[in-house]
Amino acid sequence: xxxxxxxTVAFGRRPPAVRDVSLDLDAGQRLGIIGESxxxxxxxxxxxxxLLPEYARVTGSIRLDGTExxxxxxxxxxxxxxxxxxxxxxxxxxALDPTMTAGRQVAEAFRLHRDRDVGRARTAVIxxxxxxxxxxxxxxxxxxxxxLSGGQRQRVVTAMALVxxxxxxxxxxxxxxxxxxxQATVLRVLDEVLDAAGASCLFISHDLAVVSQLCSSVxxxxxxxxxxxxxxxxxxxxxxxxxxxxxxxxxxxxxxxxGTRLPTVADHLxxxx
Amino acid sequence: MKRAELWVGGALVATVVAMALLSFVWTPFxxxxxxxxxxLAAPGWPHLLGTDHMGxxxxxxxxxxxxxxxxxxxxxxxxxxxxxxxxxxxxxWLPRWASEIVMRGIDVAYAFPALLLAILLAGVFGGSTETxxxxxxxxxxxxFIRVTRAGAxxxxxxxxxxxxxxxxxxxxxxxxxxxxxxxxxxxGVQASVSFAMAILAEAALSYLGLGxxxxxxxxxxxxxxxxxxxxxxxxQAVWPGLAIAAAVLGFNMVGDGLxxxxxxxxxEVA
Numbered sequence: 001x002x003x004x005x006x007x008t009v010a011f012g013r014r015p016p017a018v019r020d021v022s023l024d025l026d027a028g029q030r031l032g033i034i035g036e037s038x039x040x041x042x043x044x045x046x047x048x049x050x051l052l053p054e055y056a057r058v059t060g061s062i063r064l065d066g067t068e069x070x071x072x073x074x075x076x077x078x079x080x081x082x083x084x085x086x087x088x089x090x091x092x093x094x095a096l097d098p099t100m101t102a103g104r105q106v107a108e109a110f111r112l113h114r115d116r117d118v119g120r121a122r123t124a125v126i127x128x129x130x131x132x133x134x135x136x137x138x139x140x141x142x143x144x145x146x147x148l149s150g151g152q153r154q155r156v157v158t159a160m161a162l163v164x165x166x167x168x169x170x171x172x173x174x175x176x177x178x179x180x181x182x183q184a185t186v187l188r189v190l191d192e193v194l195d196a197a198g199a200s201c202l203f204i205s206h207d208l209a210v211v212s213q214l215c216s217s218v219x220x221x222x223x224x225x226x227x228x229x230x231x232x233x234x235x236x237x238x239x240x241x242x243x244x245x246x247x248x249x250x251x252x253x254x255x256x257x258x259g260t261r262l263p264t265v266a267d268h269l270x271x272x273x
Numbered sequence: 274m275k276r277a278e279l280w281v282g283g284a285l286v287a288t289v290v291a292m293a294l295l296s297f298v299w300t301p302f303x304x305x306x307x308x309x310x311x312x313l314a315a316p317g318w319p320h321l322l323g324t325d326h327m328g329x330x331x332x333x334x335x336x337x338x339x340x341x342x343x344x345x346x347x348x349x350x351x352x353x354x355x356x357x358x359x360x361x362x363x364x365x366w367l368p369r370w371a372s373e374i375v376m377r378g379i380d381v382a383y384a385f386p387a388l389l390l391a392i393l394l395a396g397v398f399g400g401s402t403e404t405x406x407x408x409x410x411x412x413x414x415x416x417f418i419r420v421t422r423a424g425a426x427x428x429x430x431x432x433x434x435x436x437x438x439x440x441x442x443x444x445x446x447x448x449x450x451x452x453x454x455x456x457x458x459x460x461g462v463q464a465s466v467s468f469a470m471a472i473l474a475e476a477a478l479s480y481l482g483l484g485x486x487x488x489x490x491x492x493x494x495x496x497x498x499x500x501x502x503x504x505x506x507x508x509q510a511v512w513p514g515l516a517i518a519a520a521v522l523g524f525n526m527v528g529d530g531l532x533x534x535x536x537x538x539x540x541e542v543a
Binding site for chain 1: 435436438441450457
């Protein structure tokens with residue numbers, strides 16, 4: 001359903017942030033994109049959403065269900081955003097408007113694309129909030145962001161992205177800002193609602209362990225390029241590229257003998273060159 | 274300390290508003306009736322603050338003068354906010370080069386004093402309350418544009434605006450639903466400070482005879498009238514002067530207090 005061919009994103013005169021990236025995503029499939037800060041994974045996500053700043057130059061092709069997204073006007077793109085594709089953001093502390101109740105923010109996307117009626121939007125919002133695991137969706141809907149915890153906010157942000165049951169959901173490090181126990185809850189909820197919606201998912205993270213919980217296949221990005229791709233199994237157990245091998249080594253500290261020095265990604269990269 | 278500023282300012286503003294409201298239903302004497310009492314009577318009974326050179330009760334005139342001050346303030350700040358806030362929001366979406374050009378133009382307009390513009394307009398259209406209000410309002414527009422734009426730019430870089438865009442929210446809806454409520458506190462502060470300036474400007478224009486007409490009670494005009502008798506009856510200049518000072522101080526303190534109260538960074542330091 002999502003087909004990316006030769007995607008390149010450049011900002012000003014600097015070298016491209018994303019270089020010649022090609023990806024395929026089937027309906028219902030979940031693909032993890034792993035890479036460090038600056039590897040181009042967020043730029044790839046924003047390019048798909050059409051949310052890059054105006055001075056960014058995007059070339060190549062992004063097709064969603066056959067529709068070419070590159071070169072679409074902002075108005076046309078607005079019609080798709082929140083409806084055919086949506087995004088779960090990284091920082092639950094800042095991704096919600098402090099002057100609006102959680103319910104109104106979830107309702108915004110619904111009323112834009114589905115039904116302007118306030119009452120029916122409210123019903124949809126309450127259902128969605130219940131789907132992301134709130135026992136008291138009415139109270140949450142009437143709460144302002146500062147009255148909610150980080151994990152609660154992240155679930156509200158997830159509800160915002162999924163209220164219209166989009167075909168494609170892009171998650172940009174949705175659990176990075178949360179502590180580990182809350183992270184587990186949010187991942188479980190995300191897993192459930194993605195399944196329920198039958199949505200495809202691009203899951204962006206720097207955390208191999210998180211990706212392996214949610215995704216069947218993985219690509220690894222380094223300096224704007226895809227350096228490794230395969231099923232989560234393959235990449236986890238038989239990484240080909242030294243950078244990917246380094247990532248796996250740093251993620252699997254449980255395999256390490258006590259007393260040995262902790263591995264770094266640089267060890268593997270140096271060994272390769 | 275900061276709370277105290279807000280309370281004292283609020284009390285002064287409330288007093289001025291109460292005076293204006295009271296003057297609609299009751300004043301000790303008619304504030305416009307010439308020769309209703311002794312001319313230039315000393316403060317005492319029944320004329321608490323004395324009478325002016327036309328025998329009008331000064332206390333009644335001070336009460337009614339609050340009306341002119343607030344009227345001019347409300348309309349002038351209203352004009353400035355209604356024009357300045359939408360323009361400020363709009364410029365936040367302009368491409369960088371275009372907004373630079375617009376903002377330099379606004380800097381020039383900002384440098385143009387409100388009083389000079391008012392005198393210019395009064396010279397062309399004749400002095401009246403309306404001319405004064407419009408002149409003060411127009412001259413205050415750039416301040417609102419700058420404050421709104423600066424606030425909007427910082428809000429636009431927030432994640433929740435990106436999230437709203439990711440939900441497909443069109444630009445006008447983002448401006449109205451997400452940006453405006455998040456810059457409202459800045460606009461409130463600017464409004465109360467501009468209100469103080471408008472009251473002062475109205476007083477200055479009326480003092481010069483370019484604002485409120487002689488028949489309508491106005492603190493500035495009272496001050497101008499009292500000037501002739503400054504040596505023999507100095508108190509007649511003191512009362513309107515005190516009223517102007519109290520109103521301006523009040524609105525300024527509310528503005529400062531609100532800013533400190535609403536800015537969490539300043540609040541921690543205080």
